[in-house]
Amino acid sequence: MRVQVAIIGAGPSGLILGQLLAKAGIDALILEAQTPDYVLGRIRAGVLEQVCVDLLDEAGVGERLHAEGLPHQGIELLVDGTRHRIDLAGLTGGKQVTVYGQTELTRDLMEARTRAALKTVYEAKEVMVSDFDTDHPRVSYLKDGVRHEVECDFIAGCDGYHGVCRASVPKDALRTFERVYPFGWLGLLSDTPPVNHELIYAKSERGFALCSQRSLTRSRYYLQVPLSEKVEDWSDERFWGELRQRLDGRANDALVTGPSLEKSIAPLRSFVAEPMRFGRLFLAGDAAHIVPPTGAKGLNLAASDVRTLGHALIEFYGGSLEGIDRYSERCLRRIWKAERFSWWMTNLLHRFPDTPPFEQRALEAELDYVVHSLAGRTTIAENYVGLPFED
Template identity: 50%
Template sequence: MSETTNIPATTTVGIVGAGPAGLLLARLLHQAGVDCVVLEARDRAYVEQRQRAGVLEQSTVDVLRATGAAARLERESIVHDGIELSWNRRRHRIDFPELTGGSRVWVYAQTEVVKDLIALQLVDGAPLLFEAQATAVTGADTDRPVIHYTHEGVARTLSCDYVVGCDGYHGVTRNAIPADELTTYERVYPYSWFGILADVAPSNDELVYAHSPRGFALLSMRSHTVSRLYLQVPNGTDPHVWSDERIWDELDARFAVDGDWKLARGPITQRAVLPLRSSVTEPMRWGRIFLAGDAAHIVPPTGAKGLNLAAADVTVLARAFEQWQRTGASAGLDDYSRHCLERVWRAEQFSYFMTTTLHTAPEQNPFDTRLQISQLDRISASPYAAAELALNYVGTAL
């Protein structure tokens, strides 16, 4: 059932999708006094359990604070001042504050961000309808586009001034734009991530990105008592074929370093294989439709950019809507796509760099591997190379 009984037929901004992009946009618009309605195809429980990113940039944390959605984040998140790179049985730490002038990142799961935003929205925000399946968007090139959806078994329509698609790559919003008006640039990587959640305290205080002859591995965390770890595996790997012991043994081998450091093991509670790909769709606006988050771009998780790019998109868009409602000026709306794509392509390049530097491609030869090692050696030896990585990782102000 919906969390809302009053279902409007018209609004200023119709938002399709209640992931972090749609929810944050709704919160920002509500604060700015811009009417909106959020339609989400799934039920609340499903939305609050979708496992995704867990690293927040300073700019993302700043906007969550500004919306009043950071109270639990401040209490429960883990602040990180760096990451560690691991290769050839040694590690090198990237010190974010030292290299960037004080910036840092926060480890706080996307599921928790979503829960916080939903709770706020249902208390004093704009209408949020769960199990409201959008089936089409019509009139994108008119002054009043319409979202067609079903809710509680009833076919309904929502007439809007503008529609924002936060419903992902396969969402109906993208399909409302003529195919010949969009250009999509894509890269599919020849490997996947095998991700696990384990009930064990993290074995390191900060994230560890490991390059190894056996493939990439990442040591991450969800809390002080729950570890999140990843292994590079071939595309199409069945996660249930691997025993727990095999997973831990492989992680041990890839994180191996000289010294007495040891990877802690614990019960594995979740496992999944995640394909990696990059995708950018241009433009991010056509007619009265805007695309935000995964509806417009996808990055491999190696650079920790997906959620942060979505937050940046909707922050830019909310400012533009506020300007339009207050002054009637559409300059911000007209510039949305160009403004966001500059950041998107910068993040795509960084994510590609991190992915191709740390992973072992199926066709990789010894020359390719030596180039990767040379790049990692340079990062450890040059403060300029380290600063470039750090600045890209922590992100830029909005």
């Protein structure tokens, strides 16, 4: 088989890239190791920056998002029992975020690809990428016991942290940066109305908590827990009881509990791989970087990567090399700003087990300054809604 672009991974980043290329008339094949149901079963974040919403409109898949997504013009920080609202719209000239579950976003992208009869291969096993340091890269995969080979102009590695694309890069060509945090987030999804119309980020003596949502009838809650915790030890009753101890009275009065639809513990890490281009292989999304979820940047960063890559490939087929030559530089500048913000928010809002007393007091003073300072609140707001692209 011969295509112009082979995209490895059918998560949101790979699917968005596929849509952008299809609208430009560029022939792309998407390969995914899992089944469609497995991909849709991944429980992920759903806070979209305005630039991400704009990108989905550009890709032609924003109709249901605008109909069902929940615009949020602020967030609340609950610090030791006191609430502080960050007026996102007021501090950024009207910018906001939209709450729309990643599962629904992925479904929209899958359905658009099916309607357009675009090429996707699910359950593509033992994917291998090769010759990406030449003008004729190749991808091979196993499907139903048969080995297939794809010739292409470019390979887009949208296959996640554990994917084959970054692993196929020579070790001496890659530099990685990592910060592993000494705790995880225990998440619970329930068909209950949200406790608040905006997200609540809570810091308490017992640890961090987040009250999030997917819709007006589905809520997502998180608790900071030690990495030694096991999800099977957390009954629904225990989860709701612990959450109540980390919230204020107003939230507890509004909290509606119910049976969990899903519970899991996600470890937190910050990770960046540099560069993101290796000949004609490009890394995007989790294949190149991971952020802790505190700043709601993971999906948004992946979308910004494929925005940059999609435009670069369109420019290439229009006769310009500038976009692909500057892909890594452009992405990493934005990535490191988002990594810094997520790391900073994580440090401010979580309890670290081994923080010396001086540093703990300093962090508390910084958080106190941030929530009471116009400059501090503006810093959070500008980063949370998404920094502008610097094309």
